[in-house]
Amino acid sequence: MTEKKLSVGFIGLGIMGQHMAGHILAAGHPLNIYNRTRAKGDALVARGAKWCDGPGAVAEASDITITIVGYPADVEQIYLSEGGLIAKARPGSVLIDMTTSSPALAAKIAQVALARGVSALDAPVSGGDIGAKAGKLAIMLGGDPESFERVLPVLELMGGNIALMGKAGAGQHxxxxxxxxxxxxxxxxxxxxxxxxxxxxxxxxxxxxxxxxxxxxxxxxxxxxxxxxxxxxxxxxxxxxxxxxxxxxxxxxxxxxxxxxxxxxxxxxxxxxxxxxxxxxxxxxxxxxxxxxxxxx
Structure with missing residues (x-):
């Protein structure tokens, strides 16, 4: 019997996010997406991704939710606001922020998520649009080893060099x-x-x-x-x-x-x-x- 694929949420469909989400979809994972500019999700929807009306809706529908957005203020809003990812995430799910952001904010998000029965990893990437398109990004993570091992198969769809660097915030450092x-x-x-x-x-x-x-x-x-x-x-x-x-x-x-x-x-x-x-x-x-x-x- 074929093992059921984890459902994955993806928020942030810019130059890199488009390719990263595309690799996940191509591997057969149910993909839930959101982007502030909806048109950037059209190509993925045409391939079978499900559009969600906001970050919270993505988290509600996903076992793993990935974000790659612009600035730390965007990360804080998406994760910590009322109705945001942590508030709406499924118990036991994993949140992965791949934005380059503040180490202190990453540690705060992990702490708040843990209190709600959710795991949060910081996982910024390097390699630009070329690495994203090829699925060969370097991915550096901070967080707990158990959550890292759980999401590693999904990360391997996007990256060629993936390493857990330490506790929450270590990926950002x-x-x-x-x-x-x-x-x-x-x-x-x-x-x-x-x-x-x-x-x-x-x-x-x-x-x-x-x-x-x-x-x-x-x-x-x-x-x-x-x-x-x-x-x-x-x-x-x-x-x-x-x-x-x-x-x-x-x-x-x-x-x-x-x-x-x-x-x-x-x-x-x-x-x-x-x-x-x-x-x-x-x-x-x-x-x-x-x-x-x-x-x-």
């Missing part, structure tokens, strides 16, 4: 470490291309050479060519990255750390937001160096 590494690497890639251009080299040729040496990285080889081509279409929005860096800087301050590379990256990205580029991809950081280079000529 791990994502902060990830975003800190990305922030300074994006500075380095943009500066490298800017230097190559100013020195009269062909930047794309430079990337092909250094991309096979010690400087090789996903950002250099994946986003470097997009910088050269001035292809700033979003795989991950600048305004979301600014949110992540702000959380990381706040956590660093709480921990007594000075992170000047992260602070510099955030300041440059904030300028791009102020100039109207917040909806572009993070590789648009190169715009800042283009402007500096143009002024120097």
């Amino acid at each position: 791990t994502k902060m470490a990830n975003q800190i590494a990305i922030a300074s690497t994006m500075l380095a890639v943009a500066e490298s291309i800017s230097y190559a251009d100013a020195a009269g080299l062909e930047p794309m040729q430079v990337l092909k050479v250094i991309g096979t040496g010690a400087a090789s990285s996903f950002l250099l080889n994946g986003l470097g060519p997009k910088m050269v081509d001035e292809d700033f279409a979003p795989g991950f929005f600048i305004h979301h990255f600014v949110k992540d860096m702000t959380i990381a800087l706040n956590e660093a301050e709480r921990l007594g750390l000075d992170l000047p590379g992260l602070a510099l990256a955030r300041s440059l990205y904030l300028k791009l937001v102020d100039e109207g580029f917040g909806e572009e991809g993070t590789q648009a950081l190169y715009r800042a160096y283009n402007a500096i280079h143009a002024e120097a000529r």
Whole structure:
């Protein structure tokens, strides 16, 4: 006899969420969905997903409910409001927040959920739209091991590197470490291309050479060519990255750390937001160096 598939709820059908939810549906799980813009759910509904009228309705219908939304304020509203996920979730169900959010908020959600007989895991992801489409996201979790093991088969539909990092909030702390590494690497890639251009080299040729040496990285080889081509279409929005860096800087301050590379990256990205580029991809950081280079000529 075929084992009955757990019903899964999915809230947040943006650039990444569309693909992530699609993998779950393709694996045969009954899928309940909600998004603030209903049209973003149409393709999944056409494939068999069930539309729900709000986050609470998703939780009522699901054994596992997954969220990937915009900001910590959105997470708090969805989970902790009257009629939200925790209030409406089935006893014994598992709530998984894959938004990059505050570690302290993740811990609070887990505590409130536990008091109501529900488990909550924080599970931010890395890999952008490319990783989401391929089902190869890195997924870093915080929460109790039993709940982790229960939902692992569903997480494996979306990710290739999945790890329980510790108690509630540990997944978010791990994502902060990830975003800190990305922030300074994006500075380095943009500066490298800017230097190559100013020195009269062909930047794309430079990337092909250094991309096979010690400087090789996903950002250099994946986003470097997009910088050269001035292809700033979003795989991950600048305004979301600014949110992540702000959380990381706040956590660093709480921990007594000075992170000047992260602070510099955030300041440059904030300028791009102020100039109207917040909806572009993070590789648009190169715009800042283009402007500096143009002024120097």
